Amino acid sequence: EDILTLFEGFRGELEASNAVREEIKAVSQSMDAETRKMQAALMGIHAGTDEAVASAVAKVREHLEPLRTLNAQLAAIMKQHPGQYYRYHDIWRHVHTSCAFLVAFVHWLEHGTLLTHAQVESELQLRHEEFGIDLEDYLVGVCSVSNEMPRYVVNRVTAGDYDCPAKVASFLSDLYAAFRLLNLRNDFLRKRFDGLKYDLKRVEEVLYDVKIRGLQSRSQPG
Amino acid sequence: EDILTLFEGFRGELEASNAVREEIKAVSQSMDAETRKMQAALMGIHAGTDEAVASAVAKVREHLEPLRTLNAQLAAIMKQHPGQYYRYHDIWRHVHTSCAFLVAFVHWLEHGTLLTHAQVESELQLRHEEFGIDLEDYLVGVCSVSNEMPRYVVNRVTAGDYDCPAKVASFLSDLYAAFRLLNLRNDFLRKRFDGLKYDLKRVEEVLYDVKIRGLQSRSQPG
Amino acid sequence: EDILTLFEGFRGELEASNAVREEIKAVSQSMDAETRKMQAALMGIHAGTDEAVASAVAKVREHLEPLRTLNAQLAAIMKQHPGQYYRYHDIWRHVHTSCAFLVAFVHWLEHGTLLTHAQVESELQLRHEEFGIDLEDYLVGVCSVSNEMPRYVVNRVTAGDYDCPAKVASFLSDLYAAFRLLNLRNDFLRKRFDGLKYDLKRVEEVLYDVKIRGLQSRSQPG
Amino acid sequence: EDILTLFEGFRGELEASNAVREEIKAVSQSMDAETRKMQAALMGIHAGTDEAVASAVAKVREHLEPLRTLNAQLAAIMKQHPGQYYRYHDIWRHVHTSCAFLVAFVHWLEHGTLLTHAQVESELQLRHEEFGIDLEDYLVGVCSVSNEMPRYVVNRVTAGDYDCPAKVASFLSDLYAAFRLLNLRNDFLRKRFDGLKYDLKRVEEVLYDVKIRGLQSRSQPG
Amino acid sequence: EDILTLFEGFRGELEASNAVREEIKAVSQSMDAETRKMQAALMGIHAGTDEAVASAVAKVREHLEPLRTLNAQLAAIMKQHPGQYYRYHDIWRHVHTSCAFLVAFVHWLEHGTLLTHAQVESELQLRHEEFGIDLEDYLVGVCSVSNEMPRYVVNRVTAGDYDCPAKVASFLSDLYAAFRLLNLRNDFLRKRFDGLKYDLKRVEEVLYDVKIRGLQSRSQPG
Amino acid sequence: EDILTLFEGFRGELEASNAVREEIKAVSQSMDAETRKMQAALMGIHAGTDEAVASAVAKVREHLEPLRTLNAQLAAIMKQHPGQYYRYHDIWRHVHTSCAFLVAFVHWLEHGTLLTHAQVESELQLRHEEFGIDLEDYLVGVCSVSNEMPRYVVNRVTAGDYDCPAKVASFLSDLYAAFRLLNLRNDFLRKRFDGLKYDLKRVEEVLYDVKIRGLQSRSQPG
Amino acid sequence: MSSEASSAVGGIGDAFRAYAKQLDAVNERRERLVKASRDVTIASKKVIFAVHRLPADGAGGGAEEAALGQAEKDLQLIRKTSIKRVAQELQDEDYWRFSRAFSPGMQEYVEATAVLHYAKTGRLLTYAEANAELSEVQDAGGQAFRLSAADYLLGITDLTGEVMRLAISSVAAGNKGAAASMAAFVGAVYEGFHVVPMVAELRRDLAKKLEVMRSSLVKIETASYMVHVRGSEYPEQFLAERLAEAPEDRLDPDM
Amino acid sequence: MSSEASSAVGGIGDAFRAYAKQLDAVNERRERLVKASRDVTIASKKVIFAVHRLPADGAGGGAEEAALGQAEKDLQLIRKTSIKRVAQELQDEDYWRFSRAFSPGMQEYVEATAVLHYAKTGRLLTYAEANAELSEVQDAGGQAFRLSAADYLLGITDLTGEVMRLAISSVAAGNKGAAASMAAFVGAVYEGFHVVPMVAELRRDLAKKLEVMRSSLVKIETASYMVHVRGSEYPEQFLAERLAEAPEDRLDPDM
Numbered sequence A, B, C, D, E, F: 001e002d003i004l005t006l007f008e009g010f011r012g013e014l015e016a017s018n019a020v021r022e023e024i025k026a027v028s029q030s031m032d033a034e035t036r037k038m039q040a041a042l043m044g045i046h047a048g049t050d051e052a053v054a055s056a057v058a059k060v061r062e063h064l065e066p067l068r069t070l071n072a073q074l075a076a077i078m079k080q081h082p083g084q085y086y087r088y089h090d091i092w093r094h095v096h097t098s099c100a101f102l103v104a105f106v107h108w109l110e111h112g113t114l115l116t117h118a119q120v121e122s123e124l125q126l127r128h129e130e131f132g133i134d135l136e137d138y139l140v141g142v143c144s145v146s147n148e149m150p151r152y153v154v155n156r157v158t159a160g161d162y163d164c165p166a167k168v169a170s171f172l173s174d175l176y177a178a179f180r181l182l183n184l185r186n187d188f189l190r191k192r193f194d195g196l197k198y199d200l201k202r203v204e205e206v207l208y209d210v211k212i213r214g215l216q217s218r219s220q221p222g
Numbered sequence G, H: 001m002s003s004e005a006s007s008a009v010g011g012i013g014d015a016f017r018a019y020a021k022q023l024d025a026v027n028e029r030r031e032r033l034v035k036a037s038r039d040v041t042i043a044s045k046k047v048i049f050a051v052h053r054l055p056a057d058g059a060g061g062g063a064e065e066a067a068l069g070q071a072e073k074d075l076q077l078i079r080k081t082s083i084k085r086v087a088q089e090l091q092d093e094d095y096w097r098f099s100r101a102f103s104p105g106m107q108e109y110v111e112a113t114a115v116l117h118y119a120k121t122g123r124l125l126t127y128a129e130a131n132a133e134l135s136e137v138q139d140a141g142g143q144a145f146r147l148s149a150a151d152y153l154l155g156i157t158d159l160t161g162e163v164m165r166l167a168i169s170s171v172a173a174g175n176k177g178a179a180a181s182m183a184a185f186v187g188a189v190y191e192g193f194h195v196v197p198m199v200a201e202l203r204r205d206l207a208k209k210l211e212v213m214r215s216s217l218v219k220i221e222t223a224s225y226m227v228h229v230r231g232s233e234y235p236e237q238f239l240a241e242r243l244a245e246a247p248e249d250r251l252d253p254d255m
């Protein structure tokens, strides 16, 4: 009887925590659906032409606003449970990784540079001290950008852009060197990082194919 | 070059977090060693006699002070990283489970009642709002108490205590009914809870063995 | 573009089916909670005395009405999706099994006979042609009744009812023989059936213990 | 073209081997059904009375002829594929184990002695040099005989046959000693053998119960 | 006692079978060492010149006699255990695959045609009805021949033999068509077969390179 | 109690060994950090130009002195535990492999020849009889040199050095033949060696690309 | 001791004998469906193999026409025989009760129909088209058999693997033009699957299949890339002349 | 094209030929050690089997004495032959280099020695005692062979499994007194292992072995419990009389 009363209390505690978890999951699932649509839109870049890339980027940008709204909802939930970010982190970890991937990739397509951690957060209108993106999630997203590059380069060359390989090889080479600075203990991140080397190698091979045949972009003077 | 500078910053962040992790791990390992010693001492109860039980309990109690000190060290570390309890929780989760098991079991041996979550924390001189024991860890510890019971009962009966099975069966029966109130979603905890039914069944079988043979403790009048 | 439109066409169809699924799940979860409470109440029989058994049975019966209501809700949902019982069957399969177990066990405790498939459905006020219990689910529920018997017999004997083992052994022996009439191909049901043999064996052992000691129930004249 | 003709031949060979496999599987499945019925009939011995045992043995014997016919079919198939016994052995291994169990157990019930490997084959009218039972399959069958003994002894004593335990204990004790002679490398067989000790232990306990109470068979003069 | 004698016999049988296994393993290991040396010698073909190829083939042929002797030893062992080829097949399966690869490749280098299954056996002086090579092992060996072709063709062209690609492309094209006739159920073989297409593709690419540049063998008149 | 004392006696011995292990690990981790920086610097060669290669080599050489110092520290620790090199070998095995890779690769880049085992040790100022590099670790390091070659050759050709492929192909071909002299039983080393074949194959393909196009280095007279 | 264990079953024997009948009926029907489904699978795989045996040079011609016609007839036969058997076993609620038994066959059938449709038209077989072809196949009540959306979609995922094999074979056989259009086709399907909601009925298999689809896609794109890069090495005119010199050539002359 | 691939090895041939020699020497020594270790294992297992074949009734007697003496001699022989071979292959640093090759044998030897020691004395063979017995076994330099602490401890973990088998056999054979003392013995060893620090050299195997040990312990305690519960059902006097009536009995008369 005594024990029963005690456990009634535990039931309350556990159910409260379950309720929070469910609430977060619901938002996360909406975010997941949103990022899936964005990834589908992004795939248009593999048609390889400049127009295709521009159009895909534009489509991804359209979805950005809903994604910000959902992130704001997550932030609002977590504000009510201060100090428990990492208790529920595993639920949104995957979508945050996708978010980082999407905004970083789109930015690279537009500007050819790497979006920083802080920039990713501000692009998503998140305030780090309130509810930010975990650094490792950002880094995993960056690895995903790299993973997409070999396919992108192959398709760009097929579409006749022979300058792309050198540009990407240079970007990935810098990125790879930068990642080497990190002392990665997170097994998952380290595994993803190991993939970078293969991405770079693959892009270098495309660059080699283009160079050895003396191919040059049509738009180029030389 | 730009990316390199950026990643230098990430290196700092990651290394700081690694350093915290290492610091916590060191304390956790000391706690693990301590709890192992306590578990060894506790094993003395399986000699089955009253003296053996009393002596084992006393030995476990001797180690309690060092365990409190180590817990205080953990609390001190986490005080410097507010809001990150659940970021590092997986490191001390196992030892906290052992702590809960040890103090709850010893208490049961002394008083025959279940130590509450709050009591476990106060026994370890932890203040919940600062650095407490996660509820699920406490519950897993309670399951471990149950798991030890069949062996305990068997050895008590072998040593001639024929009253023990009824007492334990009643305790486990209450505990089992109480656990049924919880809506367990944590897979690990649910699995541990599933074991409770077998513990209870096993203890009931011992009770049956004793009853069917009409065995009674020597000290008893009847 | 064309293909994309085509695939978007599936959205409506698939999401509708998902919505039905969610609706059913919600009712199922309520049923699950209800059957958990009933199982908790039923466990009271293991106190072993006649009063305990009668009281547990009464408590289970109290929950029967809500369970019927929930079943009626399920039936109402499925009425709107004729011919799709087995599309969603996996969602309520588990709770239907528990339902069958509960009403069949309670009936056995009251009358010592096995409730048939049709009787289980009418006890739950279900009309088979509209929304019934799958035959295999009923049979799995019956296996669960058998699985509970060894513990029940052990506890009854502990409480002094020495007639119980023979009664149960006879029931399980009949049940085992009856199951052998079935040509079981369903792997899950066959596995559950394999367990019956062990239940029977254990009950036979208790019967042996009682017989060899010439124990007789106190209430009995002989 | 040349190569094509060559591979046409290979296609024939590969398909022939598949056909043989299917043919054997079909017979094996019929044997499996037959041995299941025999095992069901054999379980009648657990009613414990002499008549029940005799009747169960008789029923098993009735199925022996169909089992021989099926074995003869297997032998006939394999006769057309000399030297390929072990190519397809895995298909009938399980049913051969059941065959060995059934005829060895029935023989023990009738004569109280162990049927030898050669006798099992001749009981099934198999000629070893043509199509026999693999030695390890026979030994696994013998282990199954031992595994059934504890339940048999318990039920026989319950039914009043107090001589049975001594007879079975002596048989199992010999069997256990004999198995210890083997240098078992086959992991599966070794695991089955490990179970023998527990069978013997349980039978010894029953024997002890009977002895300690000075029980004697009703039918016996002494 | 009786049972003991019986089991003494079983011990003999089981140990005899273990001894056979060990004996076969020893010969297999020697064969493995031999085929490794042959493969090393065969790699000399990748120097690409006619002399290198001729010299490599000659070296492989030198090792053929020891390989035949070892195969004869295996055959002699198995002759003493008629009908047990497939009992021990897994032990020599791998080396037989290597044997088939080696003699088939050498033959192709000399004559440009595929050595048939029967020819592989007679090259190794095996009599199929006594101790042959399993058909699937032969086919896996043939797949290995295909896998080596792309590298061979690349190196031959580098060394100036521009006729080689057409010859190999024609051979692999026939081989691929032939393999498509088979209804492969063996998973391992099917996986190996899937590789053939890529071998053919690479060789076609080299052929294309050569054609497109109008390259002709130096030694050729045209 | 007696037994407990006995087991406590192991504490000293085991903890001492653990302390040594920790001490070695600390140095190893520093070495690991150092070799990571060196590998990062070495990756500069993949820019492909002569200057990039020279600069990368120079940077690696800068780190050589700290690496020697750390190796000397390891040697000093092990001097205090004579005869226990292989007790702790697994801790520094990985970094020694990296050491061998780095000095051997740099040497090859400078001189085009393979640094021997003894030369690697003297480059690191290690005295073999005191504290050397295990032969297998050296060989694994050499395999890593080979693994880097395909990427190096691809990037060199991209940068216009068409002589590189022939030089590397000749080196790898020699290396591959040299490795075949070894009787490799160590599974890990054998697996690494198997990779050499693919490195060589890829380099041969690059050589083929260059040859078939008649490409020649700009700097060359021909 | 349970006195009646050996033979009698007590009062519940009748009920269990009735259950046995019900279970047997369900099991037998399921087995018939599994067999019919297996027949559908085997026959569909044969159609797929036949498509792969079409001359990969894309040259068309009478032999190809005939082979395509034969494949069309084979599919017709599958519908008229095995799928007809499936349809006749199913009615109302039984469709979903046994869907696991016949889904593998239907998915393979979709794959075969779609691969043939692609070989003929270069377009994706739509859900509506697939169901239209099945409209003649009816159950005992005259109801036309319909594919479930899940079976259609899962069949299409496998289609992309077959298109990949067609692409590699085309390149291996020297047909340099095919890979690019196949890459575009599979790319569109891959993108399409990203807008399909991940519902329960798909989730179990789809994630893995999408990974396989991506790797097929990358394989085709790489093949297309190699063709492009090699082809771009020389001016087209030069190529045409060069290849004209070798009329017995195995290479595709229309490159 | 690599012109010399077929035969020559370039300038590095000499070095690699020297490496081949070194590797072969190490490998051959390792194989000799593995073989010696396997011989130790097989012979030790035979001693363990022999202990299990001792009459389980605990009655002692001449046959048992003889069997124990034989087992002692067998262990002596293992030391003089196979372990001697191990010792002579090892010198200085080679002990640790090859420890993985000979550890399995040494652990089995410890298990055998300890199980025999337990059968004779009921006590645990200590590390010091185990090493003392090995003092005659010397390497080429006259250095006595020593067990590593890890091998000793891991051998002892397996001992508890064997003691469990002895306990079950004793109970199966009617020796009612043995289980209790065996439970106490294994309980003490189990407790002891909890105070051994979990160092790297043990951690890999020990956790699993401790679980096995716990289940052995529970098996013995359960057997001991059953003996106690059954035994306590009747007054001892009654038992003695009852059992005296059956002198041919297989049960232990000293119960």
Ligand SMILES: [Mn+2]
Pocket (backbone or CB within 6 Å): G111, G158, G159, G161, G162
């Ligand atoms: Mn397919």
Ligand SMILES: [Mn+2]
Pocket (backbone or CB within 6 Å): H111, H158, H159, H161, H162
């Ligand atoms: Mn052992």
